[in-house]
Structure formats: structure tokens, C-alpha cells
Amino acid sequence: MYRRNRVSPNSALSTPNSALKRQHRKQAVPKIIAILNGKGGVGKTTTAVNLAANFAKKKKVLLIDADIQGSASWWFGRSQQGMGFDLSQETDPALLSDLGKITGYDLVVVDTPPALRSEALVAVVAIADYLVLPTPPSAMDLAILVETVKEAVIPLGTPHRVLLTKVDTRSLGEAQEAKNTLTRLGIPTCNTFIRAYKAHERAALEGVAITQWRGGNAREAELDYRRAADELQRDWRK
Numbered sequence: 308m309y310r311r312n313r314v315s316p317n318s319a320l321s322t323p324n325s326a327l328k329r330q331h332r333k334q335a336v337p338k339i340i341a342i343l344n345g346k347g348g349v350g351k352t353t354t355a356v357n358l359a360a361n362f363a364k365k366k367k368v369l370l371i372d373a374d375i376q377g378s379a380s381w382w383f384g385r386s387q388q389g390m391g392f393d394l395s396q397e398t399d400p401a402l403l404s405d406l407g408k409i410t411g412y413d414l415v416v417v418d419t420p421p422a423l424r425s426e427a428l429v430a431v432v433a434i435a436d437y438l439v440l441p442t443p444p445s446a447m448d449l450a451i452l453v454e455t456v457k458e459a460v461i462p463l464g465t466p467h468r469v470l471l472t473k474v475d476t477r478s479l480g481e482a483q484e485a486k487n488t489l490t491r492l493g494i495p496t497c498n499t500f501i502r503a504y505k506a507h508e509r510a511a512l513e514g515v516a517i518t519q520w521r522g523g524n525a526r527e528a529e530l531d532y533r534r535a536a537d538e539l540q541r542d543w544r545k
């Protein structure tokens with residue numbers, strides 16, 4: 308089912324070569340931001356959707372759902388009013404490798420599957436300009452995150468930042484400790500913490516981004532992703 312603002316990247320990629328070159332001269336190539344972590348359930352999709360919604364306030368944004376589970380597509384599919392960005396599901400590694408040729412967008416945010424060796428993830432990480440690594444702050448989650456960084460990020464040298472997610476509001480100290488540990492390991496980490504609020508689960512069920520959520524803790528939950536989006540944009544402009 309294709310929604311009005313659901314697009315196929317193939318249409319942009321099937322442009323003949325000479326026409327593509329002309330388009331490239333006229334239009335800036337979009338920046339590609341991939342959201343990844345080898346572990347499941349850490350907040351990748353929540354981060355991809357909510358960062359895309361925040362970036363879309365000022366930029367033309369395409370969210371690519373490169374996860375065969377299709378969680379971002381499911382969330383987007385429940386939306387009644389749109390989320391301010393376009394979405395396309397694409398898990399073919401060959402097409403994902405060509406994402407950089409898409410025109411008409413300022414930013415492409417890619418949600419990836421929780422499997423470091425999946426061909427789709429490898430294809431996306433190879434062409435991404437910037438990587439965001441969401442992780443909860445627990446010791447076990449951090450151990451897997453550090454493996455992800457060593458295995459999939461450092462060898463490529465792509466700029467990146469960890470985003471601490473699902474942070475228990477009663478134990479912010481644990482998140483601060485996690486940030487200190489990552490800093491000691493030389494892994495850059497956002498100052499913003501994404502706190503754990505039921506609002507995030509409910510917003511997904513209702514098919515809205517957290518920017519559009521009007522229930523309990525709306526302000527706090529929205530503020531966290533707004534701050535994270537601002538911080539990431541400042542970092543990649545450096």
C-alpha cells in the first residue's frame with residue numbers, strides 16, 4: 308500500500324546517468340544519516356522516526372526503512388495526517404548502496420535492522436555520512452554497543468555519536484556513568500539523554516511522531532528528541 312507521501316527511491320534512482328549528473332549540479336546531494344546498533348529493541352526505530360520528524364521542521368526529509376521487520380513503515384502506515392517527511396521501505400542492498408543518488412531531499416534518515424552482518428545494514432553504513440547509535444545505558448547494552456562501534460563504525464571512520472535511550476528518569480546517574488565510560492573509551496556521546504516515557508510507545512501505536520503527541524509527558528518526551536536533533540545537527544556542521 309502506497310500512501311500519498313510514501314515514495315519509491317527507485318523512481319529517483321532510475322534517472323538516466325546524464326540527467327542524474329545535471330540534477331546533481333543543480334541539487335545538493337542529501338546527507339545520509341544511518342541509525343544503527345547490532346542489538347534489538349534499543350530504540351533505533353523510535354529514534355529514526357522522531358529525529359526525522361524534528362529534522363523535517365526545516366528540511367526536506369526521506370526516512371528509509373531498511374529493516375525487513377518494517378517497524379517504521381508500520382508506524383508511518385498508522386499515521387492519519389503524515390509526519391512531515393516521506394517514507395520508503397527498501398531492503399535491497401544494491402538499491403541501498405545507491406541512496407546517495409537520490410535527489411529532492413536535504414536529508415535521508417535510514418532505520419536499520421538489528422543485525423550487523425545483514426547485507427542491507429552493511430550497504431547503508433558504507434555510504435552513510437553520519438551514524439547515530441542509540442543504546443540504553445545498562446552495562447550489558449553498553450558492552451554490545453562497544454562491539455558495534457569496534458566492528459561496524461571505527462573501520463570506516465564515519466563520524467558518529469551514541470545516543471543514550473530509554474533512560475530511567477529515576478536513575479539519571481546511570482546514564483551519566485554510561486556517558487563517562489563511553490567518553491573514556493573515546494566514543495562520542497550526545498549530552499542529551501532520551502528518557503523512558505510510555506508516551507513513546509503510545510505515539511507509535513497512534514501513528515504519530517512525538518512532536519505530534521498530545522498525551523502524558525508529551526512535553527518532556529518531545530523535548531528530548533528535539534534537543535538530540537539540534538545537538539546532532541550542530542555536530543555534523545562542524
Ligand SMILES: Nc1ncnc2c1ncn2[C@@H]1O[C@H](COP(=O)(O)OP(=O)(O)OP(=O)(O)O)[C@@H](O)[C@H]1O
Pocket residue numbers: 346347348349350351352353354374376378420421472473474501502503504505506507508509511
Ligand atoms: N525513550 C523510550 N521510552 C519508552 N519506551 C521506548 C523508548 N524508546 C523506545 N521505546 C519502546 O521500546 C520498544 C523498542 O523500541 P524500538 O522499536 O524503537 O527499538 P529498535 O531498536 O528499533 O528495535 P528492533 O531492533 O526490533 O528494530 C518499543 O516498544 C518502543 O516504543
Ligand SMILES: [Mg+2]
Pocket residue numbers: 351352353374378379418419
Ligand atoms: Mg527497529
